[in-house]
Amino acid sequence: MSTSPADRPKAAERIQAAAKDLFYRHGIRATGIEEVCRVAEATKMSLYRTYPSKDALVAAVLCDDKDGYDAWFQQVTAEAPTPVARLQALIAAVVAKLHDPDYRGCPLLLAQAEFPDPAHPIHQLVAQQKATIRDRLVELARQAGAADAALLGESLAMLMDGAWASLPYLGAERAGQVLRQGAEAVLRSGLPQPAPAGD
CATH class of the missing domain: 1.10.357.10 (Tetracycline Repressor, domain 2)
Known part of the structure; x- marks a missing residue:
């Protein structure tokens, strides 16, 4: 079953979920912001709009x-x-x-x-x-x-x-x-x- 755009999690939610998984599996320092955005299918602008720094995301x-x-x-x-x-x-x-x-x-x-x-x-x-x-x-x-x-x-x-x-x-x-x-x-x-x- 496909997910409609309205049902898709917001960018901030996707970013935090992706970061949580990547940080846990690969480590915080080993995971770059670019990788988080790629997995979350979000832009850096979307990330920094909610999390002003990587430390804030962590x-x-x-x-x-x-x-x-x-x-x-x-x-x-x-x-x-x-x-x-x-x-x-x-x-x-x-x-x-x-x-x-x-x-x-x-x-x-x-x-x-x-x-x-x-x-x-x-x-x-x-x-x-x-x-x-x-x-x-x-x-x-x-x-x-x-x-x-x-x-x-x-x-x-x-x-x-x-x-x-x-x-x-x-x-x-x-x-x-x-x-x-x-x-x-x-x-x-x-x-x-x-x-x-x-x-």
Whole structure:
């Protein structure tokens, strides 16, 4: 079925969608504006009308990635009845994501690796977004009754980021196994354990 001109996404939407895919698959610095415009079937004038610079386009893509993560987080934890179950559901969902053949890792961390200068706006944007994700895990740990919610939440965040980073050399199966078992150990040590029956 053909798409009518009225149904075609606007140039800005096509540009951001093309940039999101190209940046993730090939890298931000390796992807030129010309390639983004070619894939999006848009002109440079259309691009710069919405995004005054490549950094502005990168920032828009990363904010979209963060929004996508937020929606995914809500989806995978929505049915879990307790804070502990929500943490467990999140870990299980990350393990499942590792097995996606098109998954290259966390797009935020991939972007930050290309902008190592802590003073760079893109580096700072990623740091803020990752801090928000960490805070969400810490809050779930607090709700679950952790004695040290910050340590538990940050440990889980590090395990998840580590699983994404180790995917190229460990492979999906082993990275998922280490994440799952590591998270179980962290949860056992950081959360109150039920008293044995009969006590």
